[in-house]
Structures are given as C-alpha cells and as structure tokens.
Amino acid sequence: MANVRDYLKEREKRQSAKLQGATRSIDYKEKIRSHKLTIFYRIVLSILLAAVLIIFLLVQWKNKVFTDSTVAASYPITVVQGATVENLGGNILLYSKDGASCIDPMGNTVWNRTYEMQTPLFSICGQVAAIGDYNGRSIYVMDKNGEKGTVNTNLPIRDFCVSANCVVAAVLDDANITRIYVYNGNENTETPIIYGKATMDKSGYPVSVSLSPNGHLMAVSYLYVDSGKMKSSVAFYNFGEVGKNETDNYVSGYDYLDTVIPYVQFMDNDSAFAVSDDRIVFFQGTEKPLNIASNLLEEEVQSIYYNENYVGLVFINQSGESAYRLDVYNASGSRIHSQFFDIEYTDIVFHKDQIIIYNDLECQICNIKGVDKFAGSFEKSTSLVIPTSSVYKFVTVTSDSIETIELK
Numbered sequence: 001m002a003n004v005r006d007y008l009k010e011r012e013k014r015q016s017a018k019l020q021g022a023t024r025s026i027d028y029k030e031k032i033r034s035h036k037l038t039i040f041y042r043i044v045l046s047i048l049l050a051a052v053l054i055i056f057l058l059v060q061w062k063n064k065v066f067t068d069s070t071v072a073a074s075y076p077i078t079v080v081q082g083a084t085v086e087n088l089g090g091n092i093l094l095y096s097k098d099g100a101s102c103i104d105p106m107g108n109t110v111w112n113r114t115y116e117m118q119t120p121l122f123s124i125c126g127q128v129a130a131i132g133d134y135n136g137r138s139i140y141v142m143d144k145n146g147e148k149g150t151v152n153t154n155l156p157i158r159d160f161c162v163s164a165n166c167v168v169a170a171v172l173d174d175a176n177i178t179r180i181y182v183y184n185g186n187e188n189t190e191t192p193i194i195y196g197k198a199t200m201d202k203s204g205y206p207v208s209v210s211l212s213p214n215g216h217l218m219a220v221s222y223l224y225v226d227s228g229k230m231k232s233s234v235a236f237y238n239f240g241e242v243g244k245n246e247t248d249n250y251v252s253g254y255d256y257l258d259t260v261i262p263y264v265q266f267m268d269n270d271s272a273f274a275v276s277d278d279r280i281v282f283f284q285g286t287e288k289p290l291n292i293a294s295n296l297l298e299e300e301v302q303s304i305y306y307n308e309n310y311v312g313l314v315f316i317n318q319s320g321e322s323a324y325r326l327d328v329y330n331a332s333g334s335r336i337h338s339q340f341f342d343i344e345y346t347d348i349v350f351h352k353d354q355i356i357i358y359n360d361l362e363c364q365i366c367n368i369k370g371v372d373k374f375a376g377s378f379e380k381s382t383s384l385v386i387p388t389s390s391v392y393k394f395v396t397v398t399s400d401s402i403e404t405i406e407l408k
Contacts, residue, residue, distance in 0.1 A: 066365075066374040066392065066407035073404040075107030077397075084120075085384045085397050089127030089144040092384065092397055095120060100131055102144060105386070105395045107402050111146045123161045125213055130162035130185065132170075141166050141185035149187040155179065159209060167215030171206050178206055180220065182239065194239060196248060198222065204233060208264045210272065216240050217289065219272050221264040232261040234274050234281070242287045251288040254281075268308045271331040275304055280313065282333035293333025307350040310336075310368070314348070326355070328368065337368055351387035356394075358385050365407075374407055 079085065083096040091110060092103045099114040117133035124130075128148070132139035139151040139160055148166050155172035162168050166185035171178060174197075182194035198206050204224030211218050218237040223230070235253040243249035256276065264274040270286040279296050283289040302324070303314040310328050317325040322340040326348065329335050341357055343364055349356040353368045360381045365374040384397040392407040 065372065068408045069374070069376055069405050070408060071379065071403050072393070072406045073106075075105075075402045076400060077103060077107045077402055079383070079397070079399050084122070086122070086124060086129070087384060087386045088124060088129055090386060090388075090395075091144040092386070092395075092402065093122075093124070093129055095122060095131055100129075100140070100142075102142070103402070105402060105404070110144065111142065113140055113142065113147060115140065121157070121160065125162050125211070126164040128162055128164055128166055130160060130168055132157050132160055134158070139168055139170060139183075139185070141168060149185050149189065151183045151185055152188075152190045153181065154190060159206075161209050161211050163211040163215035164213040165215050167211055169209050169211050169218055171209055180206060180209065180218075182218065194237075194249065196237075203235075204231070207260070207262050208274075210265045212266045212269045212272075214269050216269065216286070217266070217272075219264045219266060219274075219283075219289070221261040221274060223260060230258055230260065232256045232259055232276060234261060234264055234283070236272075236283070236289045238287060240287070252285075252290065254291050256281075263304055265304075265306060267306055267311070267331055271308075273306070273311050273329075273333075275301060275313070277301075280311070280329065280333075282329070282331070284331070295329070295333065295335065303345075303348070305348040305350065310350045312348060312350065312355070314345075326357075328355070337370060339366060339370060347385070349385060349387060352391065354387070354391065356385055356387065358382070 079094060080096060083094045086093045088102060094101050097117050097120060099112065101112045102110040104110055117136060119134040120131060121134050122129060122131045127144045130139050130141050135156045137153050137157065141148045141162060151168050153170055153172055155174050157170060158173050159171040160168055162185060168183045168185040170181050172181060178198045180196040180198060181192035183189055183192050198204065204222035206220050207223050208221040216239060220235050222233045222235065224233060233253055233255050236251050237243060237249040238251040239249060243251055259276040259278050261274050261276040266272045270284055272283045272289060274281045279294055281291060282293040284292050299315045301313050302316060305312040310330060313327045315325045317323060317340060323342045326339040327335055328337040339355060341364055343357050343362050344359055345357050346359045355366050355368065357364045360383065362377055366372045380398040382396045382398055386395040388395060394405045396403045396405055
C-alpha cells in the first residue's frame with residue numbers, strides 16, 4: 001500500500017509540474033502577444049502622428065506668406081525690339097516678323113529660325129509651338145529642343161492651332177469656301193491628313209479652332225446666320241477609329257442661339273470649354289465630347305486664361321472694391337473661386353494651386369483658396385514669368401536678362 005501511495009503522490013507531483021509548466025507557457029505566450037500588440041499600436045500611433053505633422057506642415061507651407069524676393073541667378077540675353085516672349089515648356093520662345101528663337105533658363109540659345117512675316121500668328125501646346133503668317137502659306141512647327149517640320153498650305157492662312165504631338169489644324173481661305181485642313185507637323189509637308197470645308201450657308205464660318213493635346217480631337221466654333229438670326233455652333237471631330245465611322249469625322253456638336261462664341265479651347269485630352277458673350281460652356285469626353293455644364297455671364301469678359309485644371313475669366317469689378325475680378329472654374333464647370341485684384345495685368349498664370357498675376361513692374365501671387373502669398377515689384381521691367389517645380393522660385397525675362405527669382 002505504501003508503494004501505491006508513493007506512486008500516486010509522485011504522479012500528482014508530475015501532473016502539478018506539468019500544469020505549472022503549461023501555465024508558465026501560456027503566460028509567456030500571452031506576454032509575447034501583448035508585447036507585439038504594444039509595438040504594433042506604437043507603430044500605428046507614430047505613423048498617425050507623422051501623417052498629422054506632415055499634413056500640418058503642408059498646410060502651413062501652402063498658406064505661407066512671402067514678404068520679399070531676391071534674384072538668385074541672372075543670365076544676360078538680347079531681346080530684339082518688337083519681339084514677343086512666350087513660355088515654351090520651361091524654355092523661352094522669342095518671335096518677331098524676322099524670325100524665332102528658343103533660349104533655355106540659363107540664357108543658352110537652343111535653336112534659331114529665320115523667316116519674313118507681316119503679321120505673325122502663333123500657337124503653343126506644352127513644349128510645341130507653331131508660327132505662321134496671317135495671309136501667308138507656311139507654318140513652322142518646333143518644340144523646345146528644335147524644329148520639327150514645315151507645313152505649306154498653298155492657300156492663305158486665317159488661323160491655326162497645334163497639338164502637343166505636332167498635329168496642325170489650319171483654317172484656310174479659298175474664295176467662298178473656308179477650308180480646315182489637318183497636317184502632320186512632324187515633317188515638311190503640303191498634303192493634309194484630314195480635309196474639311198465650311199460655307200456660310202451650311203456650317204457657318206469657323207471663328208475659333210482647337211486641338212486636344214494628343215491631336216485626337218478637334219473643336220471648332222462656327223458662326224452662322226439663318227433668316228437674320230445669329231447662331232453659334234461648337235462642333236467636335238474625332239481623328240481616331242470612332243471618327244472614321246462618322247461623316248467628315250464629326251462626332252458631336254451643340255448650337256447656341258443669339259450668341260457669338262469666339263473662343264474654344266481644350267484643357268486636356270478629354271476636357272474643353274468655350275466662351276461666348278453671355279456664357280461659358282464646358283465639354284468632356286475622349287471620343288464624343290458632351291456638353292456637361294453651362295454658366296451664364298452677366299458681365300463682359302475682359303480676358304481668358306486656362307491650364308489643364310482651371311479656367312479663369314477676368315471681369316471689371318462692378319462693386320468698386322478692386323479694379324478686377326477673376327472667376328475661376330474647374331474642368332467640371334463649377335466656379336470655385338473669385339479673386340479680386342488691382343494690378344493692371346499683362347498676364348495671368350495658373351500653376352498647381354497658384355494664381356500668378358503680373359505686369360511689367362508688379363506681381364501678385366495667391367492660391368486657389370484665396371490666400372494671398374506674395375505681392376511685390378520687379379527690379380527690372382519684366383515681360384514673362386515662368387513657374388518652376390518649386391512654388392517659391394520663378395524664372396523671369398527682362399529686356400536684357402533671364403533671372404531666377406526666389407520668394408522669402
């Protein structure tokens with residue numbers, strides 16, 4: 001019996017030891033799990049705090065007000081009298097009756113093109129420019145790096161536009177018919193890739209033409225008089241597979257009675273807008289653009305500015321608080337901001353969420369939410385302001401220099 005009791009006691013001890021070991025194992029695993037959760041929660045909290053800090057700093061930076069500016073770099077150039085200066089993809093395009101040239105932001109000449117014109121016309125889309133003479137017969141196509149091709153029209157030029165891939169749409173005069181020909185500006189050519197014509201008794205007279213940046217779509221504003229009543233039409237043409245199945249590549253169009261639409265423009269490959277004397281109209285679509293919004297205007301539009309995200313219309317401010325009012329619309333046709341200003345502006349530039357308003361001596365910068373970021377004067381008479389990738393650096397062009405301006 002004693003042996004049995006000893007055996008039972010020994011077995012009980014072993015079972016108790018096993019239970020204690022299991023309990024210690026469970027406690028150990030629970031501690032590991034709790035430790036891992038603590039580390040996880042600390043990491044999540046750190047990420048959240050970092051995100052909040054970054055958002056706070058970004059908001060502070062976006063709303064930062066600059067009070068001064070300095071010239072960080074200056075490079076001498078010569079701008080001939082009568083030359084027009086334009087932004088060509090971050091480089092500087094100078095053109096006149098005698099020729100055109102392109103200069104980089106450090107004053108180095110990239111290319112030169114000589115010609116003789118009486119009334120130079122130009123069109124720019126991103127890094128591509130086209131220059132031709134009103135009533136002339138040649139259109140020179142170049143990008144920021146060099147010449148791409150020359151379009152010879154054989155008919156007098158009335159208007160033209162260029163896309164970012166060097167497609168050129170030209171409005172040409174041919175007696176009682178106005179022709180709209182589309183060319184490949186990447187080569188020297190006389191042969192259109194698309195033919196079209198307009199007559200007053202059918203489609204009307206084309207008063208404005210625009211190509212999408214990829215050259216896939218063309219918008220034309222026509223003016224038409226029917227039985228003494230004025231009508232404007234905005235027509236869209238598709239040069240892709242969808243348009244090939246339609247007569248004259250025509251895919252959509254909209255009529256507007258008793259109004260003139262002298263301005264139609266693509267913002268990007270699927271957004272366009274048109275401005276008349278009484279409304280601004282927005283269109284969207286990559287194949288058959290639709291009229292998505294229309295806003296009536298009660299005042300006369302003084303100027304029109306745009307980029308891929310925004311359209312700005314300048315009006316004389318009737319309230320008397322300031323000289324001008326800039327109404328800003330997004331690509332969906334909603335008016336998102338009104339900016340009041342007094343500068344006798346020569347240009348307005350949209351860049352990211354910034355609005356840059358300037359003339360030859362003054363500059364005012366605000367953001368799309370109406371925060372005034374900077375107001376100051378240029379040290380030299382300035383003809384062009386080019387934004388850079390940095391929100392506080394700008395390239396300016398004067399009569400004898402290219403300068404990099406830093407806001408402080």
